[in-house]
Amino acid sequence: MKTVHLKTLAGYIAGLVFGLGLAISGMTDPARVLGFLDVAGAWDPTLMFVLGGAVVTNFIGYRLVLRRKAPLYGNAFQLPTRQDLDARLIGGATLFGIGWGLSGYCPGPAFASIAGLTGPLVAMLVAMVAGWFLARQFPAKA
Incomplete structure (x- = not known):
């Protein structure tokens, strides 16, 4: 193999x-x-x-x-080699925490729960995908 x-x-x-x-x-x-x-x-x-x-x-x-x-x-x-904290990291972590607190899901459990799809789970997944696209609008430091 x-x-x-x-x-x-x-x-x-x-x-x-x-x-x-x-x-x-x-x-x-x-x-x-x-x-x-x-x-x-x-x-x-x-x-x-x-x-x-x-x-x-x-x-x-x-x-x-x-x-x-x-x-x-x-x-x-x-x-990872970067050790600094920038606005992009802090903002993303804040949004992640807010989403986790509101929905009770973070990406791993959300994906593992797809078999029992519910309204709140769909809302969380849509928000997560929208967040991925939104994150692309903010350039990352090299």
Whole structure:
């Protein structure tokens, strides 16, 4: 099997594991996210544990993977080099947070929930696609 096919297969497997993790943890249910944000009401801490597990897993995984000289299916690791915060990043993060808080969906759980399409999910997906096109109107720094 060619390296390109193995890389694609690895991507699909990673996506499947991610989607299964979202479904098993209940993060495809927007009520969970909205319950987490409702700190003055019926607060649901589930999201905090899911995010904490992701942070710990990433922390350990990066340490292990970056010990290698190169990735399994590439010539070199492609890590971000920019460390500055600009208006485009802050604005995008703000819009993402507002959308997540209003809908209870972020892109991963939204995609994983497409099989049970609802009105709020359609609205979120339309807004997300519109955001992609809007983001192209603001030039990125090199």
